[in-house]
Amino acid sequence: MQVLTPEMMKKCDQATIKAAYPEILLMESAALATAKMAEEIIEKEISFEYKSELKLSFLIGQGNNGGDGLAAARILKNWGYQPQIVLTCSPSELSGVNALNFKLAVLNKIEIYQFEQLKTKEFISLIKQSDLIVDALLGTGIKGQIRGSVKSIITLINQQLVKKPLTLAVDIPSGIIAANGNLAGDALKADYTVTMAAYKRGLLLYPGKDYAGKIKVVEIGIQSETIQENSDQLKVFNQQEAKKSLPVRKNNSHKGSFGKLALLAGSPGMTGAPILTAKAALKGGLGLVYLLTAAEIAEMTAAQLPELVSVALPSQAGLIKETAAAKILKFTEKVDLIAAGPGLGQDKGVKTLIENILKESSLDLILDADALNVISDLELLKNYKGKLTLTPHPGEMAALTGLSIKEINNNRIDIARKFAQKYQLNLVLKGAATITAAPDGRAYINLSGSNGLATAGSGDVLTGLIAALMAQESDNFRAAALAVYIHGRAGEFAAQANSDYAMIASDIIANLKKVYQELQ
Ligand SMILES: NC(=O)C1=CN([C@@H]2O[C@H](COP(=O)(O)OP(=O)(O)OC[C@H]3O[C@@H](n4cnc5c(N)ncnc54)[C@H](O)[C@@H]3O)[C@@H](O)[C@H]2O)[C@@H](O)CC1
Ligand SMILES: Nc1ncnc2c1ncn2[C@@H]1O[C@H](COP(=O)(O)OP(=O)(O)O)[C@@H](O)[C@H]1O
Ligand SMILES: [K+]
Structure with a gap:
C-alpha cells in the first residue's frame, strides 16, 4: 500500500x-x-x-x-x-x-x-x-x-x-x-x-x-x-506484503538450496555478535553458515553454536589481519553470499580487508556495523561488481553521508532513497520506522516492531536474517524488506512474552518461529 x-x-x-x-x-x-x-x-x-x-x-x-x-x-x-x-x-x-x-x-x-x-x-x-x-x-x-x-x-x-x-x-x-x-x-x-x-x-x-x-x-x-x-513507489511493508514475499521452500532440496553464507565477524570481547548473526541466519532458514573470524576466538565461537562451521583467520591483537583477504576471497568461492561487520572491530587492517572485498568480490554482500564504519571511499560502493546491501543505523548513516543524526532522522525516507540510487545498492536505514530502499527507487517503510528492539545485538540479528532471506529470495531488496519486517514482528512477539523492558536480542531469535508460522 x-x-x-x-x-x-x-x-x-x-x-x-x-x-x-x-x-x-x-x-x-x-x-x-x-x-x-x-x-x-x-x-x-x-x-x-x-x-x-x-x-x-x-x-x-x-x-x-x-x-x-x-x-x-x-x-x-x-x-x-x-x-x-x-x-x-x-x-x-x-x-x-x-x-x-x-x-x-x-x-x-x-x-x-x-x-x-x-x-x-x-x-x-x-x-x-x-x-x-x-x-x-x-x-x-x-x-x-x-x-x-x-x-x-x-x-x-x-x-x-x-x-x-x-x-x-x-x-x-x-x-x-x-x-x-x-x-x-x-x-x-x-x-x-x-x-x-x-x-x-x-x-x-x-x-x-x-x-x-x-x-x-x-x-x-x-x-x-x-x-x-x-x-x-514508497510503500508500507506490512503483514500482507510479508505473506506475499515469503520465499517458497522446495521439498526436493538440500542445505545448499537455502544458501551458504560466509560471515566475516567477531573479535575478542565481541564474540556474541557473530553468534547472534549466525544463529539468526540459521533460524531464518539459511542452509549453512561459515564464520570467518579471528584465530583467537574461532574455537570458542564454534563451541557456542554447534551448527556453525568456524574458520580461523590470521589476526593481530584480536583483529583480522588485512593479509587474510586472499584467504577470505578464496574461501568465498564456495559460498553464495557474504555478510561482514558484526563485532569485527575497527583498525587499518580491517579497513583494508573490507576495501579488498569491495574491490575483488562479486557475490551478494551485506555490510553492517564495523564493516560500514571503516568505509571512507564511497566510490568503492558504487563500483562493487555484485549486489550490495548496507544496514546502517542513523549514527552509521551520518558517518557515511556527513550529515548529522538529526538531519538523517528528519528526512530518513528521502536520504535513504537518494543514497541507494546514487550508489546503486540496497540500503536498510535502521531505527524506529526502518526504511529499506532499492537502487531503482523502490522503497518501503516497515510497519512491524517495538521499542524493545532497541537492545544490544538486535542489529546483529537483523543482519543474519537479511542474509537468510537473500539466500532464499532472488530480489535482494524484497528480501531485505521482508527480513526487516520479520525482525520487527519477532520483536513484537518477544515483547509480548517478556515486555519491551525485559526483552533481549536472543528473544528476537527465539520468536522467529512464531513469525514464520504466522506468515505461512
Ligand atoms: N477534495 C479533497 O481535496 C478532499 C479532501 N479531504 C480532506 O481534506 C483535507 C485537506 O483539506 P484542506 O486542503 O482544505 O486542508 P485542511 O483542512 O487540512 O487545512 C486547511 C485549513 O486549515 C487552516 N490552517 C492551515 N494551517 C493552519 C495552522 N498551522 N494553524 C491553524 N489553522 C491552519 C487553513 O486556514 C485552512 O482553513 C484532508 O486532510 C482530508 O481530510 C477529503 O475530504 C477527501 C477529499
Ligand atoms: N525504537 C525502536 N523501534 C523499533 N525498532 C527499533 C527501535 N530501536 C531500534 N530498533 C531496531 O533494532 C535494531 C537495532 O540495530 P543496531 O542499532 O544496529 O543495534 P546493535 O548494534 O546493538 O545490534 C534495528 O533493526 C533497528 O531498526
Ligand atoms: K485531523
Missing part, C-alpha cells in the same frame, strides 16, 4: 475530481468512512444503552478536513447518535463543500458551538464530558505552526485535561505535518486515525506515528491507478 506526501494526495484528489467525481461525493465517502470508524470504536470501547446518550464531540476546522467532520457528524446523527460540533471559525468563513456541509448540519439540527463564543470553562467541560472526540481541525493542508482557535483548542485539551477522552483523528492527527511526521508546535494525540485513500508519510514517521494511534486506511473512491500514477 502506497505512502503519500500531501502534494501527492492533493494531486490524487484533483485528478479524481477532474475525471468527473464530484468533490462533494469524495467528501461524503470520507465522511461515511469516518462515521463507520466512529461507530466501530464506540461499539468496541464504550458501554452504553442508547446511542443518543453518548456525547460525540466534533472539532471542526475551516478546511476540507473540517468538511469531512461536518458531514460525518450529520451521518452519525442520521444513525441515531447526538453529535455536537465545535467550530473554529464563524460559519460565514466556510466556503464551497464545507459551507454546504455546515448548512446540512444545521438542517439536521445538530448542536453547534463556535469556539470563540465559548468560555474556556465551558469548552473544557464539554470536552471532559465527551465519550468520543472526532478531530477534524487540520488535515493534510496544514501550513506553518498551529495558530488561532486551532492552537487554543489543542493547547487547552493537552494542558488542562488529566485524562483525554477517546479520540478519532480524521485523516491525520491535527498538528502533525503530513509530509514528515513533525509537530507543528503541538498536536492532538489520537487513539485511532481514519486516513483517506492511502497512508500519509506523517502517520508513519516519528513523532507523528506516536500521535496516530491505530491507523485505518479507507477507500473513498480514488482509483488505485490514480494513486499509482501520482505516487513515488
Whole structure:
C-alpha cells in the first residue's frame, strides 16, 4: 500500500475530481468512512444503552478536513447518535463543500458551538464530558505552526485535561505535518486515525506515528491507478506484503538450496555478535553458515553454536589481519553470499580487508556495523561488481553521508532513497520506522516492531536474517524488506512474552518461529 506526501494526495484528489467525481461525493465517502470508524470504536470501547446518550464531540476546522467532520457528524446523527460540533471559525468563513456541509448540519439540527463564543470553562467541560472526540481541525493542508482557535483548542485539551477522552483523528492527527511526521508546535494525540485513500508519510514517521494511534486506511473512491500514477513507489511493508514475499521452500532440496553464507565477524570481547548473526541466519532458514573470524576466538565461537562451521583467520591483537583477504576471497568461492561487520572491530587492517572485498568480490554482500564504519571511499560502493546491501543505523548513516543524526532522522525516507540510487545498492536505514530502499527507487517503510528492539545485538540479528532471506529470495531488496519486517514482528512477539523492558536480542531469535508460522 502506497505512502503519500500531501502534494501527492492533493494531486490524487484533483485528478479524481477532474475525471468527473464530484468533490462533494469524495467528501461524503470520507465522511461515511469516518462515521463507520466512529461507530466501530464506540461499539468496541464504550458501554452504553442508547446511542443518543453518548456525547460525540466534533472539532471542526475551516478546511476540507473540517468538511469531512461536518458531514460525518450529520451521518452519525442520521444513525441515531447526538453529535455536537465545535467550530473554529464563524460559519460565514466556510466556503464551497464545507459551507454546504455546515448548512446540512444545521438542517439536521445538530448542536453547534463556535469556539470563540465559548468560555474556556465551558469548552473544557464539554470536552471532559465527551465519550468520543472526532478531530477534524487540520488535515493534510496544514501550513506553518498551529495558530488561532486551532492552537487554543489543542493547547487547552493537552494542558488542562488529566485524562483525554477517546479520540478519532480524521485523516491525520491535527498538528502533525503530513509530509514528515513533525509537530507543528503541538498536536492532538489520537487513539485511532481514519486516513483517506492511502497512508500519509506523517502517520508513519516519528513523532507523528506516536500521535496516530491505530491507523485505518479507507477507500473513498480514488482509483488505485490514480494513486499509482501520482505516487513515488514508497510503500508500507506490512503483514500482507510479508505473506506475499515469503520465499517458497522446495521439498526436493538440500542445505545448499537455502544458501551458504560466509560471515566475516567477531573479535575478542565481541564474540556474541557473530553468534547472534549466525544463529539468526540459521533460524531464518539459511542452509549453512561459515564464520570467518579471528584465530583467537574461532574455537570458542564454534563451541557456542554447534551448527556453525568456524574458520580461523590470521589476526593481530584480536583483529583480522588485512593479509587474510586472499584467504577470505578464496574461501568465498564456495559460498553464495557474504555478510561482514558484526563485532569485527575497527583498525587499518580491517579497513583494508573490507576495501579488498569491495574491490575483488562479486557475490551478494551485506555490510553492517564495523564493516560500514571503516568505509571512507564511497566510490568503492558504487563500483562493487555484485549486489550490495548496507544496514546502517542513523549514527552509521551520518558517518557515511556527513550529515548529522538529526538531519538523517528528519528526512530518513528521502536520504535513504537518494543514497541507494546514487550508489546503486540496497540500503536498510535502521531505527524506529526502518526504511529499506532499492537502487531503482523502490522503497518501503516497515510497519512491524517495538521499542524493545532497541537492545544490544538486535542489529546483529537483523543482519543474519537479511542474509537468510537473500539466500532464499532472488530480489535482494524484497528480501531485505521482508527480513526487516520479520525482525520487527519477532520483536513484537518477544515483547509480548517478556515486555519491551525485559526483552533481549536472543528473544528476537527465539520468536522467529512464531513469525514464520504466522506468515505461512
Ligand atoms: N477534495 C479533497 O481535496 C478532499 C479532501 N479531504 C480532506 O481534506 C483535507 C485537506 O483539506 P484542506 O486542503 O482544505 O486542508 P485542511 O483542512 O487540512 O487545512 C486547511 C485549513 O486549515 C487552516 N490552517 C492551515 N494551517 C493552519 C495552522 N498551522 N494553524 C491553524 N489553522 C491552519 C487553513 O486556514 C485552512 O482553513 C484532508 O486532510 C482530508 O481530510 C477529503 O475530504 C477527501 C477529499
Ligand atoms: N525504537 C525502536 N523501534 C523499533 N525498532 C527499533 C527501535 N530501536 C531500534 N530498533 C531496531 O533494532 C535494531 C537495532 O540495530 P543496531 O542499532 O544496529 O543495534 P546493535 O548494534 O546493538 O545490534 C534495528 O533493526 C533497528 O531498526
Ligand atoms: K485531523
